[in-house]
Amino acid sequence: MSDMDTIDAVDRKILSALTQNARLPIVELARRVGLSKTPVAARVRALEERGIIRGYRAILAPEKLDLSHVAYVEVKLMDTRQAALSEFNDAARAVPEIEECYMIAGGFDYLVKVRSRDIADYRRVLGETISTLPHVSSTSTYIAMEAVVEQSYLTL
Amino acid sequence: MSDMDTIDAVDRKILSALTQNARLPIVELARRVGLSKTPVAARVRALEERGIIRGYRAILAPEKLDLSHVAYVEVKLMDTRQAALSEFNDAARAVPEIEECYMIAGGFDYLVKVRSRDIADYRRVLGETISTLPHVSSTSTYIAMEAVVEQSYLTL
DNA sequence: GATGAAATACGCCATCC
DNA sequence: GGATGGCGTATTTCATC
Numbered sequence: 273m274s275d276m277d278t279i280d281a282v283d284r285k286i287l288s289a290l291t292q293n294a295r296l297p298i299v300e301l302a303r304r305v306g307l308s309k310t311p312v313a314a315r316v317r318a319l320e321e322r323g324i325i326r327g328y329r330a331i332l333a334p335e336k337l338d339l340s341h342v343a344y345v346e347v348k349l350m351d352t353r354q355a356a357l358s359e360f361n362d363a364a365r366a367v368p369e370i371e372e373c374y375m376i377a378g379g380f381d382y383l384v385k386v387r388s389r390d391i392a393d394y395r396r397v398l399g400e401t402i403s404t405l406p407h408v409s410s411t412s413t414y415i416a417m418e419a420v421v422e423q424s425y426l427t428l
Numbered sequence: 429m430s431d432m433d434t435i436d437a438v439d440r441k442i443l444s445a446l447t448q449n450a451r452l453p454i455v456e457l458a459r460r461v462g463l464s465k466t467p468v469a470a471r472v473r474a475l476e477e478r479g480i481i482r483g484y485r486a487i488l489a490p491e492k493l494d495l496s497h498v499a500y501v502e503v504k505l506m507d508t509r510q511a512a513l514s515e516f517n518d519a520a521r522a523v524p525e526i527e528e529c530y531m532i533a534g535g536f537d538y539l540v541k542v543r544s545r546d547i548a549d550y551r552r553v554l555g556e557t558i559s560t561l562p563h564v565s566s567t568s569t570y571i572a573m574e575a576v577v578e579q580s581y582l583t584l
Numbered sequence: 585g586a587t588g589a590a591a592t593a594c595g596c597c598a599t600c601c
Numbered sequence: 602g603g604a605t606g607g608c609g610t611a612t613t614t615c616a617t618c
Contacts, residue, residue, distance in 0.1 A: 287486065287488060287584050290485075291485050292483075293483065294450045294486045327450075329446075329581070331485055337435070344539055361574075364576055365577055370577055372578060372579050375574040376571065376572060377573045383572075416533075419530055420517045420521065422530075425447055
């Protein structure tokens with residue numbers, strides 16, 4: 273965090289409010305943080321321009337869209353040189369079923385979160401997509417039985 | 429998905445647009461889906477009331493808020509009867525650092541995604557919070573080195 | 585589902601503290 | 602850096618077809 277990225281208590285309140293409701297009008301935001309419209313509008317604009325607020329999104333209910341099935345896949349690559357990693361990363365980013373993907377310390381593995389309709393659908397995604405990503409040598413799947421804390425904005 | 433949950437192609441377009449930009453005005457939405465304002469406004473309201481749209485949130489940049497550190501923790505419980513699971517679930521939901529938590533098939537384990545400032549902060553969260561959750565017997569941590577596909581709306 | 589008008593709320597700006 | 606007030610407009614809502 274550089275100097276430019278300093279956020280004070282008021283900014284935090286604004287961010288907290290907007291992460292709960294992206295559509296709050298400036299006047300309401302101003303009322304909540306105890307300032308007038310002018311500085312609040314300026315702060316929101318600044319937060320957007322500084323890239324702290326990336327955007328505003330509708331949050332969808334996975335179960336109502338028949339996308340309740342979540343699996344985590346541990347992926348190992350056969351080639352872990354930088355070029356291969358980049359190729360894998362780019363390809364992974366292009367897969368819509370991949371909701372999250374992190375490179376994990378210790379063995380150049382990836383942990384990939386896959387969202388699908390059901391197990392049959394997951395099986396298809398794994399066989400047709402995940403295991404055909406560049407440089408993949410092996411995968412291990414962990415099936416989620418229950419979402420205890422879920423944080424997903426689906427991208428349709 | 430019941431009958432009530434039927435969504436057609438227009439609804440999908442609406443959802444797709446709103447997941448990319450929650451603040452699109454109805455007129456713009458109407459233009460994109462090729463309908464007039466009236467039905468589009470009605471459809472959005474219906475999608476909200478049916479719970480398909482859960483809400484609208486600002487998406488924040490973790491790195492600008494000094495919350496770049498992501499770890500996945502595999503948690504095992506010593507008691508896996510329903511009452512114990514419920515206790516764990518409730519306690520996990522109350523931890524702000526837990527961004528996601530899924531119960532995983534095969535062994536009554538949980539996979540927990542933890543977001544924190546850095547490794548030192550993670551160490552604190554693990555020791556003071558995660559490992560003190562009810563019925564936890566052991567944990568294994570996987571540290572993320574790189575976010576390839578990240579899907580996070582931070583909740584401040 | 586389309587059209588159009590009316591009421592309102594919203595963001596923006598100029599001014600002042 | 603923040604407050605106040607007014608202006609212009611964009612947005613929703615509603616009545617009609």
